[in-house]
Amino acid sequence: MFRKADRVQGVYMWGGVGRGKSMLMDLFVETLDIERKRRVHFHAFMLEVDAMIREARKSESGDPIGPVAEQLGKDIRLLAFDEMVVNNTADAAIMSRLFTALICEQEVTVVTTSNRPPRDLYKDGLNRSLFLPFIDLVQAELDVVPLNGPTDYRMDRLGGIDSWHTPLGDAATAQVREAFFRLTDYKPEDAEHVPSMELDLGGGRSLHVPKALKGVGVFSFKRLCGENRGAADYLAIARAFHTVIVVGIPIMGPDMRNEAIRFTKLVDALYEMRVKLFATADAEAEALYPSGDGSFEFARTVSRLKEMQSKEYMALGHGSEG
Numbered sequence: 001m002f003r004k005a006d007r008v009q010g011v012y013m014w015g016g017v018g019r020g021k022s023m024l025m026d027l028f029v030e031t032l033d034i035e036r037k038r039r040v041h042f043h044a045f046m047l048e049v050d051a052m053i054r055e056a057r058k059s060e061s062g063d064p065i066g067p068v069a070e071q072l073g074k075d076i077r078l079l080a081f082d083e084m085v086v087n088n089t090a091d092a093a094i095m096s097r098l099f100t101a102l103i104c105e106q107e108v109t110v111v112t113t114s115n116r117p118p119r120d121l122y123k124d125g126l127n128r129s130l131f132l133p134f135i136d137l138v139q140a141e142l143d144v145v146p147l148n149g150p151t152d153y154r155m156d157r158l159g160g161i162d163s164w165h166t167p168l169g170d171a172a173t174a175q176v177r178e179a180f181f182r183l184t185d186y187k188p189e190d191a192e193h194v195p196s197m198e199l200d201l202g203g204g205r206s207l208h209v210p211k212a213l214k215g216v217g218v219f220s221f222k223r224l225c226g227e228n229r230g231a232a233d234y235l236a237i238a239r240a241f242h243t244v245i246v247v248g249i250p251i252m253g254p255d256m257r258n259e260a261i262r263f264t265k266l267v268d269a270l271y272e273m274r275v276k277l278f279a280t281a282d283a284e285a286e287a288l289y290p291s292g293d294g295s296f297e298f299a300r301t302v303s304r305l306k307e308m309q310s311k312e313y314m315a316l317g318h319g320s321e322g
Contacts, residue, residue: 007103007104007107007109007141008107008109009109009141009142009143010103010109010110010111010112010141010142010143011111011112011142011143011145012084012112012114012118012138012142012143012144012145013025013111013112013113013114013145013147014113014114014115014116014117014118014144014145014146014147014148015115015146015147015148016115016148016317016318019147019148020147021113021147022082022113022185022214024147025039025080025082025111025113028080028111029078029080032078034077034078036075036076036077036078037076037077037078037080038075038076038078038079038080039080039082040079040080040081040082041081041082041083041195041213041214042081042082042083042084042085042112043083043085043195043197043212044195045079045081046088046091049068049072049094049098050090050091052064052068052071052072053065053068053094056068063097065094065097065098065101066101066105068098069098069101069102069105069106070101070105070106072102072106072108073102073105073106073107073108076106076108077107077108077109078108078109078111079102079108079109079110079111080110080111080112081110081111081112081113082112082113082214083113083114083115083214083215084112084113084114084121085114085115085116085121085215085240086121086122086125086131087122087125087199087200087236087239087240088198088200089125089126089127089200089202090200092122092125092127092128092130092131092134093127093130093131095131095134096130096131096132096133096134096137099134099137100133100137103137103141104141110141110142111142112142115215115242115318116319117144117146118135118138118139118144119135120319121134121135123239126202148317158179158182158183161175161178161179161182162175162309163179163276163277163278163279163308163309163314164278164279164281164284164285164305164309165278165279165280165281166280166281166282166283166284167281167282167283168248168249168250168280168281168282172280172281173247173280175280176245176247176278176279176280177191179245179278180211180216180218180245180278183214183216183243184213184214184216185214186213194211194213195211195212195213196208196209196210196211196212197209197212199212199217199236199237199240200236201232201233201236202232202236207223207233207236207237208223211245212241215240215241215242215243215318216241216242216243216244216245217237217240217241217243217244217245218244218245218247219237219244219245219246219247220246220247220248221246221247221248221249221250221259221263222248224237224246224262224263224266225259225262225263225266226259229262229265230265231265231268231269234265234266234268234269234270235269235273237266237269237270238269238270238272238273238275239273241275242275242276242318243275243276243277243278244270244275244276244277244278245277245278245279246266246277246278246279246280247279247280248280249263249279249280249281249282249288250281250282250288251282251283251287251288251289251290252288252289252292253291253292254291254292254293255292256289256292257292257293257294260288260289260292260294260295260298261294263288263289263301264294264297264298264300264301267301267304267305267308268301268304270308271304271307271308273318273319274313274316274317274318274319275318276308276313276314276318277305277308285301285302285305285306286302288302
């Protein structure tokens, strides 16, 4: 074990969406004059680690964490993460041991951004006690720097793109596609390589998110509301993403009562967590569910959808206390 005095202190920079965290990270990594540096999205890194652990278990009889950390540390002096967010139980269970080995044994300096302070990572997660040593490690080994000013520069970058687009079609799709690339700083010409993820819903269940980057998740209405889902599923989505893009919202008739109820639960979860919603729909909110069981109650959903399109709502921070 190396003494702490021998190690370069890392940085944990946190703050709301659009506060300039990614820009500062880009400048830092680009200007750092060392070769053994790596910038990677946190989710992609953990998928890589999972694969390495599975491979190590084929040849190692003991705990594979140490050998995996040693393998990673051979080529890395600085490990820079974009958007550290923990919503996977398996990841939470290994992070303390993995990063202790990387930082304290392999002398890898970790620099990361996050939308949450360390104490709120994996908040209310299953078996969170296994994760708490990781928070202690961050507090001890990384300088925790809040970057949470009042201006959301990323929303400014949208340049007047609305959040609700109707009717369904190429024009509406193009608008939310443009919003995704502006919000994530991802190159549109590399669209086919946008990372996906498996969102842990608890109870051994997961949800495939076809496009997930920097806290922005893209979903189809059919996947979210056409399948049997409950409020807990939507809350997991609302906690994991500060911005959700839902495509293909149809006009719902009496025969789509169940879909309308699920859509109401989805909107409630997003609203309570102050998630930004971008959508393509076949109609404006007030015309989505004009008749059928519960259509009168749907008026509250319409009211929330209208509020969620306002500048005041878009300026709110992610989270129930944001």
